Amino acid sequence: MTRSRAYLLPLLALAVSCSGGPVETPSRPNILFAIADDVSYPHMGAYGTEWVSTPHFDRVARDGVLFLNAYTPNAKCAPSRAAILTGRNSWQLGAAANHMAFFPPEFKSYPEALAEFGYFVGMTAKGWSPGVANDAEGNPRNMAGTPFNAREAEPPASGISKADYAGNFQDFLDAAPQDQPWAFWYGSWEPHRRYEFRSGAEKGGKNPDDIDEVPSFWPDNETVRHDMLDYAYEIEHFDVHLGRMLATLEERGDLANTLVIVTSDNGMPFPRVKAQKYELSNHLPLAMMWPAGIPHPGRSLDDFVSFIDLAPTVLDAAGVDWAATGMQPAAGRSLMSLLESEKSGRVDPERDHVLIGKERHDIGRPNDEGYPIRGIVKDNLLYLRNFAVDRWPAGNPETGYLAVDGSPTKSEILNLRRSGADEGHWQLSFGKRGAEELYNLDEDPACVRNLAADLEYAPAREALAAQLVRELEAQQDPRILGNGALFDNYPVATRWKGYYEKFLAGEMELGTWINESDIDPAMD
Numbered sequence: 001m002t003r004s005r006a007y008l009l010p011l012l013a014l015a016v017s018c019s020g021g022p023v024e025t026p027s028r029p030n031i032l033f034a035i036a037d038d039v040s041y042p043h044m045g046a047y048g049t050e051w052v053s054t055p056h057f058d059r060v061a062r063d064g065v066l067f068l069n070a071y072t073p074n075a076k077c078a079p080s081r082a083a084i085l086t087g088r089n090s091w092q093l094g095a096a097a098n099h100m101a102f103f104p105p106e107f108k109s110y111p112e113a114l115a116e117f118g119y120f121v122g123m124t125a126k127g128w129s130p131g132v133a134n135d136a137e138g139n140p141r142n143m144a145g146t147p148f149n150a151r152e153a154e155p156p157a158s159g160i161s162k163a164d165y166a167g168n169f170q171d172f173l174d175a176a177p178q179d180q181p182w183a184f185w186y187g188s189w190e191p192h193r194r195y196e197f198r199s200g201a202e203k204g205g206k207n208p209d210d211i212d213e214v215p216s217f218w219p220d221n222e223t224v225r226h227d228m229l230d231y232a233y234e235i236e237h238f239d240v241h242l243g244r245m246l247a248t249l250e251e252r253g254d255l256a257n258t259l260v261i262v263t264s265d266n267g268m269p270f271p272r273v274k275a276q277k278y279e280l281s282n283h284l285p286l287a288m289m290w291p292a293g294i295p296h297p298g299r300s301l302d303d304f305v306s307f308i309d310l311a312p313t314v315l316d317a318a319g320v321d322w323a324a325t326g327m328q329p330a331a332g333r334s335l336m337s338l339l340e341s342e343k344s345g346r347v348d349p350e351r352d353h354v355l356i357g358k359e360r361h362d363i364g365r366p367n368d369e370g371y372p373i374r375g376i377v378k379d380n381l382l383y384l385r386n387f388a389v390d391r392w393p394a395g396n397p398e399t400g401y402l403a404v405d406g407s408p409t410k411s412e413i414l415n416l417r418r419s420g421a422d423e424g425h426w427q428l429s430f431g432k433r434g435a436e437e438l439y440n441l442d443e444d445p446a447c448v449r450n451l452a453a454d455l456e457y458a459p460a461r462e463a464l465a466a467q468l469v470r471e472l473e474a475q476q477d478p479r480i481l482g483n484g485a486l487f488d489n490y491p492v493a494t495r496w497k498g499y500y501e502k503f504l505a506g507e508m509e510l511g512t513w514i515n516e517s518d519i520d521p522a523m524d
Contacts, residue, residue: 018510025497027319028317028318029257029258029290029292029293030183030245030258031119031182031184031314031317031318032184032249032258033115033261034186034242034245035081035186035187035262036085036188036191036238036263037189037191038189038193038268039235039238039267039268039285039286040264040273040281040283040284040285041070043235043284044058044235044287045057046058046193046285046287047066047068047285051206051212051232053131053232054235055239056243056246056391057242057285057287059243060242060246060289061287062260062298063336064288064339065294066287066289066299066301067300067305068301068302068450069305069308070263070307071283071284071304071305071306071353071356071377072307073090073091073306073308073354073356074266074282074356074358074359075266075273075275075281075314075356075358076275076358077126077129077266078096078098078099078101078128078129078130079096079099079131080105080266081128081265082096082103084310084326085128085143085311086107086311086330087308087310087311088332089331089355089357089475089477091204091472091475091477091480091487092328092475092477093107093332095490096131097359097360097487098361098487098492099130099361100130100131101492101493102131102133103132103133103141105141106136107267107327108325108326108328108329109143109235110310110311110315110327111143111183112141112312113315113320113327115145117325118181118399119133119183120175120176120180120182120320121145121182121183122148122176122182123145123146123148123184123185123186124142124148124163124168124169124172124184124187125165125188125189125377126186126188127143127144129187131402131493144185145184145185148168148172148175150316151164151167151171156199156203157199157234158196159193159197159236160196161189165186165188165245166245168315169245169248173248173252181318183314183318186245188241188242190234190235191232191233191268191269192405193269194406195227195230195231195407197226197227197230198230199455200229200232200233203233204232204233206229206233208222211228211229215272215280216448217271217425217446218272218413218429219413219416219423219425224408224409227408227409228409234356248365255291257290257291257292258290259288259289259317260290261286261313261314262287262444263285263287264285265284267280267281267284268280269407270404270407270409271410271425271429271430274404274405276358277356277357277358277373277443278439279439279446279447280446281353283377285442290317293339294339294340296342299341299342299344300345301338301346302345303338303346303348303351304351304353304354304377305335305348306355308331310335311327311330312330312335313334313335315334316437330351346466352379352398353378354376354378355376355471356375356377357372357373357374357375357479358370358371358374359487360488360490368492370388371391372387372388373386374387374472374477376467377441380440381438381460382438383436383438383461383464383468384438385436385465386434386435387479389432389435396497400414410429413425428448434450436461438451438460
């Protein structure tokens, strides 16, 4: 524990309901954790992005705290969520460093710990996924809580889930005992692909010209702009259900003593973003609101925070001693001191950097090999070390980055290369990397100008590389200690096992998140 909870008692006794009258609230807060599927920073309205409308995320930021430098350690669904749930970096989680893995039973999640300490715990839709999570006896684990998924609603577009997330939250609240605090995981499926093409414009009323800038690593054309608008439309669907949940809490008088955390698991499902290690990949939206527990709302913080800080924060707010939970030691630290502070900008001088990394993501390499990376973000620089630059399938380089979903944008880039009209977009999205990469995020937030060989930056590169190795050694990262083969040899847990070989044999399954045009076996 980083602080005493005793101060909460008088504060909570004074909590007021939305009607203005005093309400009695438990000494431990409720927890609403809302996680979108594939949203990059800064694609929420609170960050100034005008082609995405997220009034409810913006409310959480306005009535709470908005984080400007929140990062996931690993920009892919399952390993990112594993870091959230356990408070440990993915390279400290054994097989859970990989996508589509068997989650090691020795790593307990914070919802499992909360349930043992008196919380009523539930979730809807996507929790830790994709992969298989069983306990030591082989029984399935609900790592994010008991599922509440009965309600469905007609989706506004064909690519959007039928799940009535907010309705399922109401069912959860109806089932929650009155004398228990609760914790709920809202795991939206949006804006994960696939999208209904042009739904943003035709159903969301959006205009491609409203996008102020298309990232330079994609072609700037109507197809790509519509793809971005469709992405925005699905973010807004996530936000609508968040708004319904907040309204439900207000109606029940529960909002004052609910810690609301809103974020995403990894960056947008577009080339050179999702599953990579660049700025749009790992830098994510994060806002927190707790009317009875955040004394100075409306602040924006520059502190660098990582997803490994979220589980310690939740348990700290709940008054649960980490050591008493039986969870493996956390790599992260509670953010409660930041939430309690009256300062904006940088609160904790020690929070000046984050570590990021990657092991096996999805498919597309012989023997399901991963593409290991470690990196550090500090002093407005991003340093990356690529450990296996030779892992590009000969004769079929496009399979090297199948980890990013099929999309109109991906198809545009591949088709431009096939036609001979590509202007470097293919290389940026799918081409071979060097052993080291370094980017100046102030001058090059798109991360397209690699400065690793620039003599002017040599001292900074060497300092970042040394700090990266030093911290990873302290965290016992097998990859940095020379035993990275552990990650390569963990079994694939799902039907995607051996996908590269299935592709070569003509057994590729298309039509979900891989398009016909995403594959070209003749390309070299």
